[in-house]
Amino acid sequence: MGEVQDPEIPILSIIDLGIVRYVRGETRDALHVGLTPTYSGCPATLVIRGAVAAALARAGFAGASIETVLAPPWSSDWLTPAARVKLSSYGIAPPAEAVSNPRRLFGSAPIGCPRCQSAATRLVSEFGSTPCKAHYLCTACLEPFDYFKCI
Amino acid sequence: MSANANQGAAADAHLTYVLRLADTSLILGQRLSEWVGHAPALEEDLGLANIALDLIGQARLLLSYAAELEGRGRSEDELAFLRDAAEFLNVTLVEQPNGDFGHTLVRQLLVSAFQLELYEALANCADARLAEIAAKALKETRYHVRYSASWVVRLGDGTPESHARVQAALGELWPFTGELFATDSVDEAMQIAGIAPQAAALEARWSARMDAVLGEATLARPADSVFPWHGKRGVHTEHLGYMLAEMQFLQRAYPGAQW
Numbered sequence: 108m109g110e111v112q113d114p115e116i117p118i119l120s121i122i123d124l125g126i127v128r129y130v131r132g133e134t135r136d137a138l139h140v141g142l143t144p145t146y147s148g149c150p151a152t153l154v155i156r157g158a159v160a161a162a163l164a165r166a167g168f169a170g171a172s173i174e175t176v177l178a179p180p181w182s183s184d185w186l187t188p189a190a191r192v193k194l195s196s197y198g199i200a201p202p203a204e205a206v207s208n209p210r211r212l213f214g215s216a217p218i219g220c221p222r223c224q225s226a227a228t229r230l231v232s233e234f235g236s237t238p239c240k241a242h243y244l245c246t247a248c249l250e251p252f253d254y255f256k257c258i
Numbered sequence: 259m260s261a262n263a264n265q266g267a268a269a270d271a272h273l274t275y276v277l278r279l280a281d282t283s284l285i286l287g288q289r290l291s292e293w294v295g296h297a298p299a300l301e302e303d304l305g306l307a308n309i310a311l312d313l314i315g316q317a318r319l320l321l322s323y324a325a326e327l328e329g330r331g332r333s334e335d336e337l338a339f340l341r342d343a344a345e346f347l348n349v350t351l352v353e354q355p356n357g358d359f360g361h362t363l364v365r366q367l368l369v370s371a372f373q374l375e376l377y378e379a380l381a382n383c384a385d386a387r388l389a390e391i392a393a394k395a396l397k398e399t400r401y402h403v404r405y406s407a408s409w410v411v412r413l414g415d416g417t418p419e420s421h422a423r424v425q426a427a428l429g430e431l432w433p434f435t436g437e438l439f440a441t442d443s444v445d446e447a448m449q450i451a452g453i454a455p456q457a458a459a460l461e462a463r464w465s466a467r468m469d470a471v472l473g474e475a476t477l478a479r480p481a482d483s484v485f486p487w488h489g490k491r492g493v494h495t496e497h498l499g500y501m502l503a504e505m506q507f508l509q510r511a512y513p514g515a516q517w
């Protein structure tokens with residue numbers, strides 16, 4: 108599973124993203140893998156499903172069944188600590204933590220620029236290049252950057 | 259009525275209720291996607307496309323569920339592409355044409371704020387499947403409300419031209435909002451089943467949010483209309499047919515075509 112990348116953010120594996128909800132099974136032929144979508148309409152979901160099936164087949168689990176899990180809904184809180192470091196080095200600001208505190212979702216925690224670390228940034232648009240990202244601009248180094256949204 | 263007929267009516271109401279939710283998301287998602295490549299700026303093009311994507315994703319989950327409830331072996335795609343206008347059960351508001359950018363954002367605010375309250379209630383309803391779809395959609399809808407409210411404030415409290423345009427859009431679209439909270443036998447059956455929330459409570463919260471946003475946007479709240487719309491029962495404005503003609507063209511011309 109760790110080999111399967113997110114097609115939109117290839118620096119992250121699906122384990123980093125926290126979308127593999129379970130892998131269970133008594134025998135090699137009866138493996139069940141639960142995947143959850145990040146956003147209802149995320150077009151990467153189908154691609155990921157296909158990539159997981161291919162990776163399982165390569166590892167000798169051709170008969171595995173891949174199941175979609177909706178509840179509990181995916182949260183950016185499920186990104187692993189390693190994922191947050193990878194995102195930052197890739198030029199995407201990781202989500203400000205703890206969606207479980209709803210004030211943070213509507214408040215304005217400062218988002219640091221992933222290039223120059225300045226906190227002098229402003230939101231350009233709530234919606235970036237993919238559903239999971241917002242579009243920011245750093246007013247210190249003037250570089251635009253993506254912010255992985257809290258959800 | 260016999261026990262069997264009672265059960266049949268309850269099952270029909272359940273299917274109808276889920277289809278109304280699904281169609282409302284699908285039709286609004288399709289309307290918004292008409293903006294792709296045409297929005298005033300690239301950022302807003304992406305924003306509207308992202309909201310459209312969320313809505314169509316929600317519609318897919320809901321239509322798949324509706325197809326299972328129906329139990330006639332139809333797929334989500336068959337429900338989306340092979341039903342005619344009178345079989346669509348979306349609220350009339352979402353099929354209204356986009357108009358200008360401000361008009362689209364006013365429509366979005368009216369609907370997203372409604373969906374926010376609705377999904378919040380449905381996330382804890384007695385139908386576990388609907389509850390998990392609503393919990394997922396709720397997170398996305400919070401962003402839709404934030405985006406559309408911030409634009410309505412910016413345009414309403416903007417230049418005389420932008421103010422006049424969104425005020426006019428609000429006047430045109432407001433009469434359709436009554437249908438969001440109108441209840442019929444389907445809603446009542448779903449309320450009794452512990453699935454649908456009480457419409458009056460939803461309306462009170464929606465109305466308070468509208469007052470807050472419109473106040474900040476310096477926009478006047480239009481008077482409520484007494485004319486009832488019945489998109490939820492399949493009675494639509496003329497706009498839906500044209501839209502479906504485009505949306506369904508490929509499946510009608512090449513039945514069963516796949517990507």
